[in-house]
Amino acid sequence: MTITQVRAACPHDCPDTCALLITVEDGVATEVKGDPDHPTTAGVLCTKVARYAERTYHADRLLHPMRRVGNKGEGKFERITWEQAIDEIATRLGGIVARAPQAILPYSYCGTMGQVQGESMSARFFHKLGASLLDRTICAMAGFIGYKYTIGATIGTDIEQFQDAKLIIIWGGNPIASNLHFWMRAQEAKRRGAKLIAIDPYRSLTAEKCHQHIALLPGTDSALALGLMHVLIAEDLVDQDYIDQYTLGFAELKLRVAEWTPERTADTCGISTNEVLGLARAYGQAARRGEPVAIRTNYGVQRVRGGGMAVRNIACLPALVGAWRHAAGGIQLSTSGSFPLNKPAMQRPDLLTTPARTINMTTIGDDLLRESSPEFGPRIEAVIVYNANPLAIAPDSDKVMRGFLRDDLFTVVLEHFQTDSADYADILLPATTQLEHIDVHHAYGHLYMMANNAAIAPLGEAKPNTEVFRLLAARMGFDDPCFQESDDQLAAQAFDKTHARAVHFDWESLKRKGWQKLAMPDAPFANGNFPTPSGKCEFYSASMLADGLDPLPCYIAPYESRASNPVLAAKYPLAMISPPARNFLNSTFVNVISLRGTEGEPRLDMHPDDCTPRGIADGDMVRIYNDRGAFVCKARITPKARAGLVVGLSVWWKKLASDGKNANQVTSQALTDMGRAPTFYDTLVQVEKAA
Structure with missing residues (x-):
């Protein structure tokens, strides 16, 4: 052996x-x-x-190319050869290119985060075709934009420093389920005497284990940050020296937050005045004592109308109290901006010789149903789906389904399993898993460049994404040398090794070791040097003003809430959020039997006060609905969900739910204030006992 x-x-x-x-x-x-x-x-x-x-090694792995033989959505296929599959795809795409190349749309996201199997050869292929571009906004773009306006880039506190913090605020995240190794550091900080505070509408597994949980209303995080700034300034808990040296716009900020009294903040957020005052004082007084104070904010904050502004407001707090002076202080939203990625080399945008429109992946439901028009351009005639499962994860799911049901839409899906989206494919192609191909990775929670070596040969006839697009490029006569580059050659180009942070990057040595840390200072903004236009943390942002946004932190109310839309709330009185289930990762792992067995079945967490008037008992099947759609699942009565809020842990494959639907039946295609990102947690519904 x-x-x-x-x-x-x-x-x-x-x-x-x-x-x-x-x-x-x-x-x-x-x-x-x-x-x-x-x-x-x-x-x-x-x-x-x-x-x-x-x-x-799952028994349901897709191992051979297949062609649809039933109706779209039925999931009926016959086996074909790779030669037949590539020939049919190339022929269909070639016919569309001759008429209107922008009628072709790639649809992909983070089924893999790899730089090679993600957007390298595929991007080159679609650029060469002249296809529509995809605005990949569905997870984090609102927060990234808000953070960048303030800090300059998604650079933040190193995870390896958090255990030395004396106060950690976990804002809009559940790291036990989705950021385990940060949680390990937070637990070590707790053992060393740190206080942990969770801010989340839902009493998650993480919130249960923190010293304090502040259960604010969904979409009000930006208001809470404004209220904290008000108290910090009013009670002189700021670091004036840091502000004077390394920030821009403090005088304007002071005037703006003066109106956000603790009372107004508490009323807006649905919490007590004492919670506002206590949080601000805990944060400001610890910083005043010279103790490291840190914020770990996550993506739950930004999936509402004002999501970008919420992250911007929160990102102002560390500079206000001088938390950046300490390696264990500051804030982490993402570390992805630390990595000098060489995307032009990987994706070759120069291959796109004529301007192309951009389709937002969040609005795929509407866009697939649009006819040709001067404003929109040509009707979408072909979609190639890889590293994504839009039928499960895209909002306003009924429209997404109707779009993919179009008989005149040619759909190709590259997948490991027959997902909800795979059922709508005309051609279904078997993709390799991480154990079967080469890749190189950056991270958004730590500072290491990572190598992935292929451990085993591809199962069956599965192929890496890169090889599929190489074959298509060859079949369509693309003779540019870039389409012949191997996965190793691609990986060697992933990072800009002329950049100071990655100057020692060498693909062959990275493959041998597996990982290498970027050259980053422990406390990136201890002495300012923010990557903003001014070089400072920008409380006032001229860039935002130029982009038509309020240049100062402000509050942007949700589209759907009792306060902002009382007419809609009279009809649909319950707010709904759909955070990740612990045993799934978006829609990945849902079909792994051991994990699904642990997760159980789709359920809706409801507060007892919301169940009693509706005659709902624990374990009842309930129908959750609004004007966009409805789905059915089992009710779980629990005080973890605050009154007026229901929580559907997600994202379930529709085909594995009792009614063939999931939480995205009721979510909206409305976009955020900045970044054109989704508003999954900006949703009002009604709940009733199911028939």
């Missing part, structure tokens, strides 16, 4: 980007474990990725 150990990296949409060690026995992966030497992974994996071999 031959036993080897292969270095790899977790590919999934998670901040942790764990370093993996794959044990291979006679060509079979027998164990996936965390690398104990990698400083952030520390040998620990989440329950999902620890079962990665189970997913790779």
Whole structure:
């Protein structure tokens, strides 16, 4: 028996980007474990990725190319050869290109976060075609834009410093489920005497284990940040020296937040005045004592109308109290801006020789149903889906389904399994998993460049994304040398090694070691040097003003709430959010039997005060609905959901739910204040006992 150990990296949409060690026995992966030497992974994996071999060898893996033989959505296919599949796809796309290349749309996101299997050869292919561009906004763009206006780039506190903080505010996230290795650091800080405070409308697993939980109303985070700034300034809990040296617009900010009294803030957020005062004082007084205070904010904050402004407002707080002076202070939203990615080399936008329109992936439901027009351009005639499952994850799901049901829409899906989206494919292609291909990764929760080596040969006839697009490029006569580059050649171009942070990047050595840390200071903004136009933390942003936005922090109310839309709330009185289920990652892992068995079945968490008047008992099947649609699941009565809020942990495959639907039946295609991102948590519904 031959036993080897292969270095790899977790590919999934998670901040942790764990370093993996794959044990291979006679060509079979027998164990996936965390690398104990990698400083952030520390040998620990989440329950999902620890079962990665189970997913790779799942009995339902797609192993051969297939062509649809039934109606769209039925999921009926016949096996074909790769030659037949590539020939049919190229022929169909070629016919569209001859008429209107922008009628072709790629649809992809973070099914893998890899720079090679994500957007490299595929981007080159679609640029060469002249296809429509995809605005990949569906997760984090609102917050990224708000953060960049304030800080300059998505650079923040290093995860390896958090254990030394004395106060940690976990704002809009549930790291036990979605950022385990940060939670390990937060727990170590707690053991060392730090106070942990969770801000979340829902009493999540994380909130339960913090010293304090502040359950504000969905979409009011920006108001809470304004109220905190009011108290910090009014009670002189700011670091005036840091403000004077390293910030811009403090005088204007002071005037703006003067109107956000603790009383107004509490009323807007649905919490007590004492909670506003107590949080501000805990944060400001700890900083005044010279203690590191840190904020870990996550993506739950930004999935509402004012999501970009919410993150901007929160990002002002560390500069106000001088928290950036400490390595363990500051804020982390994402570390992705620390990595000098070489996207032009990977994606080759120069291959796109004529201007192309951009389609927002969040509004795919509306866009697939649009006719040709001078404003929109040509009707979408072909969609190639890879690294994504739009039928499950895109909002306003009924419209998404109707769009993909179009008989005149040619749909190709690259997948591991027959997902909800795969059921609508005309051609279904088997993709490799992370254990079967090469990739290189950056992270958005730590500062390590990561290598993924192929541990096993592809199962069946599965192919890497890169190879599929190489074959299509060759079949369509694209003879540019870039379409012949190997995955190793692509990976070697992923980072700009002339940049000071990645100057030591070498793909071959990274493959051998598995990971390498960027050259970053421990406290990135201790002495200012923010990557903003002014070089300072910008409380006042001229860039925002130029972009038609309020240049100062402000409050943007949700589209759908009792306060902002009382007419709609009279009809649909309950706010709904749909945060990640612990055992799933977006719609990935839902079909892994051991994980689905742990998660149970789709359910809706409801406060007792909302159940009693509706005659709903624990375990009843309930119907959740609004003007966009409806879905059915089991009610769980719990005080974890504050009164007036229902929580549907997500994202379930529709085909695995009792009614063939999920929470995105009721979510909206409305976009955020900045970044054109989704508003999943800006949703009003009514709930009734199901028939």
